[in-house]
Amino acid sequence: ELKVEQNPLFLSMQEGKNYTIYCNYSTTSDRLYWYRQDPGKSLESLFVLLSNGAVKQEGRLMASLDTKARLSTLHITAAVHDLSATYFCAVGASMNRDDKIIFGKGTRLHILP
Amino acid sequence: DSGVTQTPKHLITATGQRVTLRCSPRSGDLSVYWYQQSLDQGLQFLIQYYNGEERAKGNILERFSAQQFPDLHSELNLSSLELGDSALYFCASSPTGVETQYFGPGTRLLVL
Numbered sequence: 682e683l684k685v686e687q688n689p690l691f692l693s694m695q696e697g698k699n700y701t702i703y704c705n706y707s708t709t710s711d712r713l714y715w716y717r718q719d720p721g722k723s724l725e726s727l728f729v730l731l732s733n734g735a736v737k738q739e740g741r742l743m744a745s746l747d748t749k750a751r752l753s754t755l756h757i758t759a760a761v762h763d764l765s766a767t768y769f770c771a772v773g774a775s776m777n778r779d780d781k782i783i784f785g786k787g788t789r790l791h792i793l794p
Numbered sequence: 795d796s797g798v799t800q801t802p803k804h805l806i807t808a809t810g811q812r813v814t815l816r817c818s819p820r821s822g823d824l825s826v827y828w829y830q831q832s833l834d835q836g837l838q839f840l841i842q843y844y845n846g847e848e849r850a851k852g853n854i855l856e857r858f859s860a861q862q863f864p865d866l867h868s869e870l871n872l873s874s875l876e877l878g879d880s881a882l883y884f885c886a887s888s889p890t891g892v893e894t895q896y897f898g899p900g901t902r903l904l905v906l
Contacts, residue, residue, distance in 0.1 A: 712892055723796070723884060724837075724897045731892070769837060773892070781852055782827075784837040 687785030704770035819887030
């Protein structure tokens with residue numbers, strides 16, 4: 682069974698600091714997604730990672746994927762208040778000729794001004 | 795604005811009833827996904843369609859069904875509704891099925 686674990690689930694940090702959100706998953710996957718959700722809003726796709734060693738960056742956010750360790754990270758550099766949101770990782774896998782997408786529980790990030 | 799539209803935005807209904815949620819994908823996107831978000835279950839993938847065909851099935855209950863029409867819009871049918879079906883239902887679309895997904899604003903369903 683494919684399981685996805687995100688940690689931490691809650692994170693409060695000061696502006697200007699760096700931090701990393703971790704996403705571990707339990708079985709082989711061929712794609713990993715990161716999403717952002719603001720309170721009361723829909724999801725916004727941040728990154729899609731498709732291969733081992735993939736690294737993508739957008740502004741202060743950088744995502745990486747290590748398929749051997751079954752681990753993806755979302756690194757926040759010099760955090761700003763606007764990055765406060767809930768971040769989800771989701772793992773896609775083909776199982777029994779059927780594709781599945783499993784989400785982590787999300788990391789609620791609160792950046793203090 | 796992602797370009798994905800969902801109707802209705804809000805829906806209040808009673809247990810035992812049936813409802814239909816509608817999704818129009820971004821122009822040119824062939825793949826449509828449905829997700830459920832609730833406090834109890836978190837975010838769950840329900841089902842994916844690609845160019846009219848079912849491509850992947852997640853935790854979709856037997857009381858729920860979906861389809862994608864020739865014009866690529868999709869409908870999610872929820873029947874014999876229970877209190878626990880109260881949730882946000884999101885639709886997303888992508889060009890072929892493995893790239894970035896674009897999410898609609900969601901339909902908030904309340905079952906009383």
